[in-house]
Amino acid sequence: MAGDGDRGRIRIVPDPLSQLTSHPIGSSTARPFPKLEEERIARILAAAERISDTELVARCRSGDENAWRLVVRRYQNLVYSTALDVGLDADDAGDVFQDVWLELHRSMRRIRNPEALPRWLMVATRRLSYKVATRRRRLVADVSRDLVDPGTLPDDAVEIARARHAIETALELLGGRCERLLRLLFFADDKIPYGEVSKKTGLAVGSIGPVRARCLSRLRRILEGKS
């Protein structure tokens, strides 16, 4: 909220894309930034995350390099995970990953509904996964010619991928102890006893419940775009 002194003034809001660095969204790799820098980048990325796909695609069409980088960062995990999900190994998934972005670049001016970009990317990834698998003449259990037909990608699969993308981005923005705790509680392969969670997070067993509630509240605020 602007104070009285700001009334009537034009507020210039910095474009988050113009401040974007190469810091990845959704990356779980080590971060080289000191804490203050990390927080600044997290704020920029949080703002950037609220830029719609429609705006990003429009900016890409007009040649905005930062918009292109943000599209890649926003959906890098979706593309790579989709390639692995259909049964490719890491090498082949890496080849598909590069080909998908090339195809997106070529097709940028033809995308009619940019808000459906996740579906577009999944369709391209599945088709290119099929191509790579057949070119390698490898038998991959889940790779069938069905992948070439966009009609075989169920809406539910796209919605699940969108949900995962939203959660992963929010968890990254949350960071620190909250991110670790929520990942252990909600995304571990097996249910982890509180004693184990306590060891891994340094929280007393009795504190896990209240901290979890606060972390969920913060996660909710990020997902609602309030943070």
Added chain:
Amino acid sequence: MTWKRGDPLREIVERARRLATWVVPPEDLVQRVLDRPDEPALEAPRASGAVEWKPLDVRGTGGTGGAAAAGAARLASQVFDDGEVGIVAVPPSGDGLWQIQGRVWLRRDDAAVIRVVLVDGEHVIASIATTSGRDFEIHEAVGTGWELEIHLPSGDVLVLGEPSP
């Protein structure tokens, strides 16, 4: 875990958990695609204002097509103001990929670049540069109903639909 029924956060987390694989790609792999490729992003012919011809004499050959020996080869050709284009398209067989070979001849601008683009809906599957009289070949996984666009040096675009069997 205690969640309120109908809690949207619960629903989004439950959905997110159902995706089996969620892996961050190696950073060196991501770095390779952060710079935009040099290849041009071509407008769809209808949006670019380019003149677009639909071919009149696209036809299947029932297996007599020249360069492609496979039985299902389909031929398509088109004469236009500045030249002629001919393709042989072989539907997927063992490897599951379409094989499209062809050549464009221009009466003028022999050295000028011609771009051949394979399109499936909103996806530009392949985009290759060629010149008049030179063979081009595309080997791609693509569904039925694809189109081949020939972007001529004049700015005009010739659109060839998938030849029927």
